[in-house]
Amino acid sequence: MQKKESLSEQSTCRLFIGIRPDDASQVFLEGITDLCREQLKVINASHIRWTSPANRHLTLAFLGNIQKEKVPHLKQGIIELAHSVKSFQSSIHSLNPFPRPQSGCLAVELLPNPYLTALNEKCQQLISELGMEPESKPYRPHITLARCKKGFRQLAPLSLDFPFLAKNIILYQSTPQVEQSHYHPFLEVNLYAE
Structure with missing residues (x-):
């Protein structure tokens, strides 16, 4: 399966390559998010920006602002890459501020995986x-779940064990908005399955 969308009319676009969580992982991540919201009720949570389910992704590579003439070659490269890689399973293993304990990003991390x-x-x-x-x-x-300038020190790191199925590669366009950027799937290609 391959989905295509149009880019904006600007000469450059802000892009990254990622994986959209499968349905079971989305349900799991929603449960973790609800747990965090409950624990953070004791503080002023108005400064926390929660990642919407539509924006959740596992980044594979960040490209930044790219000239539009490079996009067709990038798309073709992603399609060829997806057709050469089998879908595989990884594991969500922890919830913690990312990448450091004092960071303003709250994320679940995946175990190192050769695939x-x-x-x-x-x-x-x-x-x-x-x-x-x-x-x-x-x-x-x-996978980022929330952002807060004040950080998430009040949340204790949590060990997790949940399977994450990687079955797609997506070229996302990042569009800045007032509250948070919107990540628009510009190209989605399924990894092949045996």
């Missing part, structure tokens, strides 16, 4: 082949 690491590396290679600078920091797969 996920290989997929990230292939995305970085694609970016490099298109003449763009890939990210240099180590890959830590996570």
Whole structure:
């Protein structure tokens, strides 16, 4: 399956490559989010921006502002990549402020997984082949649940164990909005299944 949407009329667009959580993971993440909301009731939670289910994603590679003429080559590269990678299972293993205890991002992290690491590396290679600078920091797969400038120190880290099925690659366009950016799936391709 492949879905396509149109880009805005600007000369550049802010893009990243990610995986949309499967339905079971979305239900699990909603339950974790509800638990966090309940625990954070004791503080002024008006400054917390919760990630909507439609915006939840596992980032594979961040591209930033990209010239539109590169987009067709990027799309083709993602399609070829998706057709060469089997769907696979990973595991959500923790809930904590990300990437450090004092950070203003609350996320679930996934266990290191050779399939996920290989997929990230292939995305970085694609970016490099298109003449763009890939990210240099180590890959830590996570899904952001909320953001707050004051951080989430009042929440104790939580160990989790939930299967996460990776079955798609999505090229997202990030559009800034008043409360938080909206992540619009510009291209979605399923990983192949045996």
